[in-house]
Amino acid sequence: MAGNPVTTFHKALALVLSVIVDLFFFYATGFVVVHSAFGHLARLWVFAALRWSVIIVTALLVLGDLKPLLIRFTTAHSLLPAVLESGNWALSLEESQCSRVVDVRCWLMFAGASLGAALFWEFTIPDSDEEAEGKEQKQKSRVLFKRVLYLHYPDYLLLLGGLVFLTLAVICEMFIPFYTGRVIDILGSNYQQNEFLAALLFMGLYSLGSSVSAGCRGGVLLCAISSVTCRIKVMLFKALTEQEIGFFEIIKTGKVVKQHKERKQKDKMRKDFLIFCAGEITSRLSRDTTLTGETVCLNVNVLLRTFIKTVGMISLMMSLSWKLTFLVLMETPITGLIQNIYDKHYQRLSQAMQDSIAHANDAANEVVFGIRVVRSFNTEKHEADRYDKRLMETHSLKTHRDTVRAIYLLARRCTGLGMQVLILYYGRLFIQMGQMTIGNLVSFIIYQSDLGDNIRTITYIFGDMLNSVMAAGKVFEYLDRKPQISTDGNLKPDQLKGHISYQGLNFAYPSNPDKTVLQDFSLELKPGQMTALVGPSGEGKSTCVSLLERLYEPQHGEILLDGEPLKSYDHHFFHKKIAVVSQEPVLFSGSVRDNITYGLTGCSLDEIQEAARKANAHEFIQQLKKGYDTEVGESGGQLSKSERQRIGIARALIRQPKVLILDEITSSLDSESENKIQQALASCPDQTLLVIAHRLKTIETADQIVVISGGKVKERGTHQQLMELKGSYHKLREELFSEGRSTL
Numbered sequence: 001m002a003g004n005p006v007t008t009f010h011k012a013l014a015l016v017l018s019v020i021v022d023l024f025f026f027y028a029t030g031f032v033v034v035h036s037a038f039g040h041l042a043r044l045w046v047f048a049a050l051r052w053s054v055i056i057v058t059a060l061l062v063l064g065d066l067k068p069l070l071i072r073f074t075t076a077h078s079l080l081p082a083v084l085e086s087g088n089w090a091l092s093l094e095e096s097q098c099s100r101v102v103d104v105r106c107w108l109m110f111a112g113a114s115l116g117a118a119l120f121w122e123f124t125i126p127d128s129d130e131e132a133e134g135k136e137q138k139q140k141s142r143v144l145f146k147r148v149l150y151l152h153y154p155d156y157l158l159l160l161g162g163l164v165f166l167t168l169a170v171i172c173e174m175f176i177p178f179y180t181g182r183v184i185d186i187l188g189s190n191y192q193q194n195e196f197l198a199a200l201l202f203m204g205l206y207s208l209g210s211s212v213s214a215g216c217r218g219g220v221l222l223c224a225i226s227s228v229t230c231r232i233k234v235m236l237f238k239a240l241t242e243q244e245i246g247f248f249e250i251i252k253t254g255k256v257v258k259q260h261k262e263r264k265q266k267d268k269m270r271k272d273f274l275i276f277c278a279g280e281i282t283s284r285l286s287r288d289t290t291l292t293g294e295t296v297c298l299n300v301n302v303l304l305r306t307f308i309k310t311v312g313m314i315s316l317m318m319s320l321s322w323k324l325t326f327l328v329l330m331e332t333p334i335t336g337l338i339q340n341i342y343d344k345h346y347q348r349l350s351q352a353m354q355d356s357i358a359h360a361n362d363a364a365n366e367v368v369f370g371i372r373v374v375r376s377f378n379t380e381k382h383e384a385d386r387y388d389k390r391l392m393e394t395h396s397l398k399t400h401r402d403t404v405r406a407i408y409l410l411a412r413r414c415t416g417l418g419m420q421v422l423i424l425y426y427g428r429l430f431i432q433m434g435q436m437t438i439g440n441l442v443s444f445i446i447y448q449s450d451l452g453d454n455i456r457t458i459t460y461i462f463g464d465m466l467n468s469v470m471a472a473g474k475v476f477e478y479l480d481r482k483p484q485i486s487t488d489g490n491l492k493p494d495q496l497k498g499h500i501s502y503q504g505l506n507f508a509y510p511s512n513p514d515k516t517v518l519q520d521f522s523l524e525l526k527p528g529q530m531t532a533l534v535g536p537s538g539e540g541k542s543t544c545v546s547l548l549e550r551l552y553e554p555q556h557g558e559i560l561l562d563g564e565p566l567k568s569y570d571h572h573f574f575h576k577k578i579a580v581v582s583q584e585p586v587l588f589s590g591s592v593r594d595n596i597t598y599g600l601t602g603c604s605l606d607e608i609q610e611a612a613r614k615a616n617a618h619e620f621i622q623q624l625k626k627g628y629d630t631e632v633g634e635s636g637g638q639l640s641k642s643e644r645q646r647i648g649i650a651r652a653l654i655r656q657p658k659v660l661i662l663d664e665i666t667s668s669l670d671s672e673s674e675n676k677i678q679q680a681l682a683s684c685p686d687q688t689l690l691v692i693a694h695r696l697k698t699i700e701t702a703d704q705i706v707v708i709s710g711g712k713v714k715e716r717g718t719h720q721q722l723m724e725l726k727g728s729y730h731k732l733r734e735e736l737f738s739e740g741r742s743t744l
């Protein structure tokens, strides 16, 4: 058989043959006559080994290869009678009901219990990483589960404590209905004061034990959840902040590109992108990390508690009436089926609803963020309609989901009710026949109603655990991601000249790889010189700066700093030596001082003030209520655009960079500030200065003006040379002049 494909026929044949040989040996056990307890147990163990061997051999002959699930099931199924009986003898020196008679119902019960145990193992106990590699989703879930479990390692004492309290709570809880039935029997038959008080005492003790243990279990496990969730959040946050910029853009590529086409205005596009990107990332940081943190403590806690309780209850119910127990267990597959169908639909609809809520939130965020544009274009009604439309999508999904839930609840109630009627009917019959007492029936009914809930919980929790594991998958996806721009360079020269050389760069943004933005781009920036990049909008000027900052990696060619590739420099050293002031510097909530010294430690007030003076910011900062300790508000919202810009410049200057990049900084500065800043910059003669400017007047004094067009250097020279050339630079000036731009 080995080597041939296993068809459904082979599987069915293996099943039928295995059942036949197994039943044969199962019944054969009953024909062997023994006289001692030892002989009885030896007989069971010998037959267990025989049954195991014949099933395995039969299945191997037909299928050629056996799955671990099948081996686990066969082992549990063949050994269960012997294990159960040995346990029974050890505890009570009595034979169990199933060992006295060889009954197919016992066989069915053992098969059901073994299948349950094997499936429990299959779903909850993870395989090793190597085994899981390259295998299907289920295997991946196991590895993920194992990794989540490993994250709990620092809290193992809490977990252990939780497990102990959980077991105690379950054991105590299980005995309460048993004593309830006993009290009823004592009251119903010839009343014995001592027996009654003892039963009451035990009931009270078990109730107390169960409540205390359950409370401790909850507290300890909640502590563990909170601790692990915090740890995962910090790890994820750190991993995210280490990613390259392209990663953040790719997250929502679809939306970014769409926005890109819809709105030419670059700034607006970047803000939109940040909103979408932030949504995705905060969802991982808040929702997925919380689900991951709960996977082990909450789900495994519920699963274990329910499982232990279920097994304990079934054995107690068996001792009350094994026939009624068998009847109750018949409900399980029906409940499981209903739960399965419900889970599938409910989860799909819930996921769609989550997406739809996120979609609606995106719309609201966008409007709040761009409220000025909404107001000035008078699109309040349009935006309200758009939001309403998205909310209606959520509403309809919610209605659909709630309908599914209502149907599920109805089906669940009906099966539960049907089962209760059957139990009462047969219970009355058994009482009449003297096979059980009224107290037994009461205990049994209490167990049965709990058992139904437990079985539903077990099936539900599997779905929920899968969800948590999937969320963990998303978290690990980011945790494992290695940034594509390496930061492991270690070059930290004592002397840096600041000589920059772009060498034959080809570059396309990761979010739009089809569009080449820079093509065979070469340029040299000399130390102590000012280079100005000019050219029409969208031709690649800011891209040159982003590549110099190492926000992206070119697909071809490289940028050298003093003859060494940028990637070979130490990350911290590099960003101290190259500073950028962008069009709209981003400030963070905190004081003015915090924002100027952002990323630096041990800066004195003198150094801060010196940088602020150069940036023409000192005066306005002095006039603020608390001077350098004034809070700037979220994103620097309490300052004007020009003030933010000047703090941004001070932030760059305090680093005393060797290479300073000014990306269109003059747009929000008045001419006085601009002059002062230019004077300050002129006082750093060794600095390599790269300026992007639309106001061509401001760069006339540059040592080198570079006209960029179509991602290439089109012209290069001083203002005088380029004017004489009468090429693109000349044309650009003419165009701006004819538009009557005072900013020329």
Ligand SMILES: Nc1ncnc2c1ncn2[C@@H]1O[C@H](COP(=O)(O)OP(=O)(O)OP(=O)(O)O)[C@@H](O)[C@H]1O
Pocket: 249, 266, 509, 511, 512, 517, 536, 537, 538, 539, 540, 541, 542, 543, 544
């Ligand atoms: N993050 C991004 N993802 C995808 N494409 C981008 C991104 N940033 C810029 N681009 C595209 O790259 C091209 C060059 O953009 P870049 O910002 O370098 O132009 P620019 O010359 O600096 O323009 P401006 O003068 O308006 O600042 C443009 O077509 C732009 O749409």
